[in-house]
Amino acid sequence: xxxxxxxxxxxxxxxxxxxxxxxxxxxxxxxxxxxxxxxxxxxxxxxxxxxxxxxxxxxxxxxxxxxxxxxxxxxxxxxxxxxxxxxxxxxxxxxx
Numbered sequence: 363x364x365x366x367x368x369x370x371x372x373x374x375x376x377x378x379x380x381x382x383x384x385x386x387x388x389x390x391x392x393x394x395x396x397x398x399x400x401x402x403x404x405x406x407x408x409x410x411x412x413x414x415x416x417x418x419x420x421x422x423x424x425x426x427x428x429x430x431x432x433x434x435x436x437x438x439x440x441x442x443x444x445x446x447x448x449x450x451x452x453x454x455x456x457x458x
Contacts, residue, residue, distance in 0.1 A: 364451035370396040377457045383412030390418045397432040
C-alpha cells in the first residue's frame with residue numbers, strides 16, 4: 363500500500379501506526395518537514411523496518427529543505443517519481 367501523507371504530527375503518527383512491511387510512505391506538502399533530521403527525537407527518528415519512505419523534492423525545495431539535513435534512509439522523488447509510486451503500489455491511501 364502507498365500512503366500519501368500531507369501533514370506531519372498526528373496525521374503522520376496515525377499513518378505510521380497502520381503501516382506494515384512492504385508498505386510505502388510518500389511525504390508531500392508540509393509532511394516533508396518530518397524528513398529533517400533534528401537533535402530531538404521525532405516520529406521518523408528511527409527507520410521502520412520494511413517500509414520505504416519517500417519525500418517529494420519539489421515540496422522540499424518550496425520549503426527550503428536541503429536533503430543533506432534529512433534522515434539518510436529517506437528517498438526522494440520528483441513528480442514523475444510520484445506517478446511511478448502510484449502506479450507501482452495498490453491500493454493508495456491519502457492521509458490528511
